[in-house]
Amino acid sequence: MIKQILYMIGIVAPIIAASFFIGVMALPNPHSLSGHVYDNIGNAVENVEIVLTNERTNAQMHVKTNEFGEYQEDAYNFGSAYQNGDTIHYYARYKGYKIEKIATIDISKGGTKTNFVFPFSLGFVTPRQAPVATPKPFKIPGFESVLCIVVLIVVALLKRRR
Secondary structure, eight states, X not given: OHHHHHHHHHHHHHHXXXXXXXXXXXXXXXXXXXXXXXXXXXXXXXXXXXXXXXXXXXXXXXXXXXXXXXXXXXXXXXXXXXXXXOEEEEEEEETTEEEEEEEEOOGGGSEXXXXXXOSSOXXXXXXXXXXXXXXXXXXXXXXXXXXXXXXXXXHHHHHHHO
């Protein structure tokens, strides 16, 4: 019995280690795409739609500004792999106004900040201070799948040994 358990560990442990190593190696570096949107006198503009497009892959993300005029997304969420040097096209839309900007992903910086200033005034000064932004939790993609495969292998090996 102990010999069988050691045999199972000898087979399963390398499979688990290889699966984890492959999963971790496939992870991209998180890269924040964020900024603020203001009117022409410095008021934060809420509910501005920001459309981000990766020019290389044509993948898009949509995000709206919060009550402090902030927006934040991660390049990882494009759905297709992003690369260092990718060009990101930003479109900010609000009540008939549209501003376009272009930025380049530089992974060494950990994030790209792109701010917008609309050519109108909301007519008041925003008295609030924005809270410190909390980063989104980073998830290991496919970890659950790897874990399920490992469990199935262990169960199959245990049944085979009986």
